Amino acid sequence: MNPILVLVRKDVTLFLKDRASLVLTFVVPFVLIYIFGQVFGVNQTDKGPSGIPVAVVNQSDNPAAARLVEALKGETAFKVLTQYVNDDKTTRPLREEDLVPMMRDDDFRFALVIPADVVQSSTIGIHLKAYSNPRNAIEAQTVNGLLQKTIFTHVPELLGESLRARALDYLGQERIDRFDAAIADAVSRAFGGDREEILKDIHNGAYGIGSRRPATAGSSSPSPSDVLSRVIHLDNVQVVGKDVKSPEATMLVGGWAIQFLLFALTASATALFRERDAGIFQRVLSAPVTRRDILLSKFLYGILLGLVQLVVLFFAGHLLYGIEVLPYLAPLVLVCVFAAAACTGFGMLIAAVSPTPEAARGIATFVILVMCALGGAWFPVSFMSAFIQKFSRLTVVYWSMEGFSRVLWSHASLAELGPTLGILALMAALTMGVSVWLFNRGNIFD
Amino acid sequence: MTAPAALISARGVVKRYGPLTALDGVSLDIAPGEFFGLLGPNGAGKSTFMSLVAGLRPVDGGTLTVDGAGVSAGSRAAREALGLVPQHIALYADLGAETNLRIFGELYGLRGRELRSRIGEVLEAVQLADRRKDLVKHFSGGMQRRLNLAAALLHRPKLLLCDEPTVGVDPQSRNAIFEFLQELNRGGLTVIYSTHYMEEATRLCSRVAIIDHGQILALGTIDELLARLPFEEEVRFPANEATQALLGELEGHGELAVKEGVARFRPRTDYPLSRFYGLTEGRGLSARLFTSQRPTLEALFLQLTGRNLRE
Numbered sequence: 001m002n003p004i005l006v007l008v009r010k011d012v013t014l015f016l017k018d019r020a021s022l023v024l025t026f027v028v029p030f031v032l033i034y035i036f037g038q039v040f041g042v043n044q045t046d047k048g049p050s051g052i053p054v055a056v057v058n059q060s061d062n063p064a065a066a067r068l069v070e071a072l073k074g075e076t077a078f079k080v081l082t083q084y085v086n087d088d089k090t091t092r093p094l095r096e097e098d099l100v101p102m103m104r105d106d107d108f109r110f111a112l113v114i115p116a117d118v119v120q121s122s123t124i125g126i127h128l129k130a131y132s133n134p135r136n137a138i139e140a141q142t143v144n145g146l147l148q149k150t151i152f153t154h155v156p157e158l159l160g161e162s163l164r165a166r167a168l169d170y171l172g173q174e175r176i177d178r179f180d181a182a183i184a185d186a187v188s189r190a191f192g193g194d195r196e197e198i199l200k201d202i203h204n205g206a207y208g209i210g211s212r213r214p215a216t217a218g219s220s221s222p223s224p225s226d227v228l229s230r231v232i233h234l235d236n237v238q239v240v241g242k243d244v245k246s247p248e249a250t251m252l253v254g255g256w257a258i259q260f261l262l263f264a265l266t267a268s269a270t271a272l273f274r275e276r277d278a279g280i281f282q283r284v285l286s287a288p289v290t291r292r293d294i295l296l297s298k299f300l301y302g303i304l305l306g307l308v309q310l311v312v313l314f315f316a317g318h319l320l321y322g323i324e325v326l327p328y329l330a331p332l333v334l335v336c337v338f339a340a341a342a343c344t345g346f347g348m349l350i351a352a353v354s355p356t357p358e359a360a361r362g363i364a365t366f367v368i369l370v371m372c373a374l375g376g377a378w379f380p381v382s383f384m385s386a387f388i389q390k391f392s393r394l395t396v397v398y399w400s401m402e403g404f405s406r407v408l409w410s411h412a413s414l415a416e417l418g419p420t421l422g423i424l425a426l427m428a429a430l431t432m433g434v435s436v437w438l439f440n441r442g443n444i445f446d
Numbered sequence: 447m448t449a450p451a452a453l454i455s456a457r458g459v460v461k462r463y464g465p466l467t468a469l470d471g472v473s474l475d476i477a478p479g480e481f482f483g484l485l486g487p488n489g490a491g492k493s494t495f496m497s498l499v500a501g502l503r504p505v506d507g508g509t510l511t512v513d514g515a516g517v518s519a520g521s522r523a524a525r526e527a528l529g530l531v532p533q534h535i536a537l538y539a540d541l542g543a544e545t546n547l548r549i550f551g552e553l554y555g556l557r558g559r560e561l562r563s564r565i566g567e568v569l570e571a572v573q574l575a576d577r578r579k580d581l582v583k584h585f586s587g588g589m590q591r592r593l594n595l596a597a598a599l600l601h602r603p604k605l606l607l608c609d610e611p612t613v614g615v616d617p618q619s620r621n622a623i624f625e626f627l628q629e630l631n632r633g634g635l636t637v638i639y640s641t642h643y644m645e646e647a648t649r650l651c652s653r654v655a656i657i658d659h660g661q662i663l664a665l666g667t668i669d670e671l672l673a674r675l676p677f678e679e680e681v682r683f684p685a686n687e688a689t690q691a692l693l694g695e696l697e698g699h700g701e702l703a704v705k706e707g708v709a710r711f712r713p714r715t716d717y718p719l720s721r722f723y724g725l726t727e728g729r730g731l732s733a734r735l736f737t738s739q740r741p742t743l744e745a746l747f748l749q750l751t752g753r754n755l756r757e
Binding site for chain 2: 277278279280282283284285286287288289445446
């Protein structure tokens, strides 16, 4: 046989004997494609994101406002929250003053307030208020787009109300009633239809504004959305992150950092195999050193290495993209320590379950990619199905990014960071606990 | 005068790895200052015994004590009393010789001036003082082996466990290691030396245990072990037409085997070699055809197991 073919066959044989390569080649693509498919709604009836929490406070008694709330509830992308849960588990309608603290606690990142004066008699148009925490650019743009779509769909009704209110202010009820009756008569005569039904529509403000045909291409006439945007007064309030310099980089840096950290620390943990194969553990363990000492030293080294790498990475982000690091150095270092601990624990667990360094590298690549996809390092967690989102919250990636975001985006205090740090510490403790148990049962120290 | 208390005492020691019994009721005593050999083929249980003495694994049955203390308890005193020279080059190849020694010395609690002084001494002893800053990966195999040995001596152990420490070493380095170990032993250090080279055991060890399939087959000084053979000498000569008749006459007077054209005759103890050489002279066979040698541990192993040491 041709030597080239012999060598090719040799490589194929080696590949087929390498389980890690087989997993990376044949399993990882299936899993990643499945996750991407879930995110982008491939072959699903309801495409796009679902269940993004949006708080809605309706202060208006206008029936059209209530219908807008119902329309938002019907939007599958949103999970509309209208109730505040008290400490005793009783509920009451959300109030506008609840929104900012709840958004700072990350209970939700978007809110819409329909004020009592949604329809004003002093001006033509409607007035709405939107609160946001746009810590993820993709999520924020998507939510804003969907909110606008839903509002614009229901605005004509409210706009009719607005026109009537303004006319009422000028003309008084009697003249308005006569005007409405005259209009209903004229429409009925000119276009047919039941006069009473037309009159009822007019009373409800249904002037058919939203049914106007869109402007043709090249036309200078404004499109319906242009018209609507001029008559909708939407006050935007950015609750969190408005003072952040270089917001785009700040939003992204957590995802970069955690991927970097996971790969680095997993590689570090798999160095255990090298030391075992070199017989170094035999020598070390014959000294007054225990297995626990070795594993604990690896854990501490992982934290130290991770901390240094993260600090360097954030400073690189600061120097290259202007991410603000120095004012939040203490909480950032704290999150870095806990994230590094959790990632080290994860790396140790991978090493503990893997029979060989090659297998460890394969498993690590697979699990890291899946965790990054699920944990929100590539796209917002809120874009995934509720089922997948449950797994997101089990990943080191999710909670590490949460920690970085809370420091750099929300400028959270140490107390506010507590729960996130607690979860990272718990993850570190669990993964290390299981790793130590597995290492003591396995052959890493033989 | 009473015999000194055993530094190592094993009584019915058993070690299992799943279904495999690696050590099956090993009993032996090693006195302080002995140079004790564990001789056996690969997989005989030598390294397992070493690892039990070093406290790397617990025993599954029997008792094993080092200096009177149970080693499986992993007491600090027991661990400080011994130095292990693993079969592998258990060093950090990307670090320098001195840095490696500093790490291992610190694990034994050596610090500061004492550590620096010990590093200097052991590097001098293994003739690597002038290479102290060099990376281990740039050392030859023999130099790495010598440093591997030096790392086990930093803390002045009472007992040195050498697990096949000359595997893959050139003859010159091997000789240097042997001389160094003998010097240490003369200085009072107890050495347990495992090997599958009978020449090493014969040269170095005052007592040897022959081990196979996890059991001690024979134990004693070299002379005691060789005395167990039913012959005192082995004569080899070419098995050809000229010696054909001689072969026939030797039958019944000892062990006679012909392999690959070489005849090997091990006379019974009641058959003096003078009679053998009388026969050869009578047949006009030149004395240059015959070589004789004293029996070896290899022969004993063959006698005990029916296999060669390196099979």
